[in-house]
Amino acid sequence: MAVFACARCDAELTVPVSRVALPVHAHQYVGHELLPVLMEPGTYAVDPEPSGPPWRTWSETGADEAAARGVHAPVPVLSCGPAGAVVVAPGDVRGTRLVPGRCDGYCMGLDGRDGPNLACVRCGQPVATRLDDCTLWQAVWFDPDAVRALAADDPAPAADWDALRHEYEGVPPLEQPGWWNPRWEAAVGAALACVLAASGGSAVEVPGGLLAETFGRALDLLLPPGRGPGKLLAPSGPGLHGPAPDIALVPRHPRTGEVWQPPPGVAHAVPVHAGVWIGLAFPRAHLPVPVSGGLPDGVERDDPLPLRPRSLFQPDHRLFLHTLARLPAVREPWLRGVYDRVSRDPYRRPF
Incomplete structure (x- = not known):
C-alpha cells in the first residue's frame, strides 16, 4: 500500500x-x-x-x-x-x-x-x-x-492467470438500453491499431460472433483489398485450447499490467483489457426461446430478455489513433495511409 x-x-x-x-x-x-x-x-x-x-x-x-x-x-x-x-x-x-x-x-x-x-x-x-x-x-x-x-507498494505478486476468470468479472459488451459499453470501444480501439500493424497489410480472418462485430467490420474497411492470404485473429489465453491463431488477442492483467505470453506458434500477440478479453474468449450464450419449468444449472433466465445492440460497434477512434501513432510500424506507407485517412475524417465508418 x-x-x-x-x-x-x-x-x-x-x-x-x-x-x-x-x-x-x-x-x-x-x-x-x-x-x-x-x-x-x-x-x-x-x-x-x-x-x-x-x-x-x-x-x-x-x-x-x-x-x-x-x-x-x-x-x-x-x-x-x-x-x-x-x-x-x-x-x-x-x-x-x-x-x-x-x-x-x-x-x-x-x-x-x-x-x-x-x-x-x-x-x-x-x-x-x-x-x-x-x-x-x-x-x-x-x-x-x-x-x-510516503511508502512504496510491496512488490506485486506474479499474475495468477489460472484465477483470472474467477477473480475478475468480464466487462459486459452492452449497457441499457442496448448501447455499446464505452470500455469495449476503448479497448478495441487500442487493440485494433496493434492488430492492423500485426497484419502487415494482409487480410485478417475473424471468426463470427462478438469478435466479428467488434473487430471484423473495422478490419474489412481499413485493410487494403487484395493483399494476399488472410491471417487468423482469435483470442488466446488461460483456459483456451486449440490451434494457435496468427494474431492472438491476449489478456493484460488488470493488477500488474503483465501481458499473457502465448505458446510457440503465435506470430503476434495483441494485449487486450482483461475484462474485454474474458467477454471475447468466453462469450455468454443467450437462449433463443424462454425456458419453461425449473431452471437447470447453467441456464439463464429469460427475464429480462438479453440486450441487443442498437447500433453497429464503433471502436474509439481517438484511442485507435493514439495507439497507432506510437507504433513504429505506422511509418510503413500503407499503414500511414490508414492513419492519415482516419485522422482526416475520424467519424467516417467504422469510427
Whole structure:
C-alpha cells in the first residue's frame, strides 16, 4: 500500500492505495453523458506518458524529436509536461480543497481546463485535478511534481492467470438500453491499431460472433483489398485450447499490467483489457426461446430478455489513433495511409 502526500508540507492526501495497471480508457471521451468513476476504491495507477503543459505542436516538435519520444506519426500537440501522473478515485482523496477560479467545465462538472483545481489544505499548493464533467471518467489526477509517496507498494505478486476468470468479472459488451459499453470501444480501439500493424497489410480472418462485430467490420474497411492470404485473429489465453491463431488477442492483467505470453506458434500477440478479453474468449450464450419449468444449472433466465445492440460497434477512434501513432510500424506507407485517412475524417465508418 502507498499513501500520497503533498511534496511541500508532507500532508497526507490519500488513503492507503494499491497500484494497479492504468485502465485503457483512462483518457477516453464519451459522448454527452456522465460517466462513473475510473478507478476502483483503494487503487491507484500511474500514467507513463507526459501530461499537462507546456504543449508543443507537431511542427514545433519535429518528426525526429517526436520519434525519440515514441511518437511516429503527426499528432496535433505533444505534452512537454512531466510523466508519471497518479490517478485515484475521488473518494480516496483527503486533505484537499477546490481552487477558486479553476472550477470551470463544459456543462455538468469540472474538466480541468484551468489547470490543477485541488489544493493541499495545509499549505495551499495546487496538487491535483479533479475531473467529473460529462464525457470524462470521474477521477483525481495528482501532478507528479506536487506529490510524493510516503511508502512504496510491496512488490506485486506474479499474475495468477489460472484465477483470472474467477477473480475478475468480464466487462459486459452492452449497457441499457442496448448501447455499446464505452470500455469495449476503448479497448478495441487500442487493440485494433496493434492488430492492423500485426497484419502487415494482409487480410485478417475473424471468426463470427462478438469478435466479428467488434473487430471484423473495422478490419474489412481499413485493410487494403487484395493483399494476399488472410491471417487468423482469435483470442488466446488461460483456459483456451486449440490451434494457435496468427494474431492472438491476449489478456493484460488488470493488477500488474503483465501481458499473457502465448505458446510457440503465435506470430503476434495483441494485449487486450482483461475484462474485454474474458467477454471475447468466453462469450455468454443467450437462449433463443424462454425456458419453461425449473431452471437447470447453467441456464439463464429469460427475464429480462438479453440486450441487443442498437447500433453497429464503433471502436474509439481517438484511442485507435493514439495507439497507432506510437507504433513504429505506422511509418510503413500503407499503414500511414490508414492513419492519415482516419485522422482526416475520424467519424467516417467504422469510427
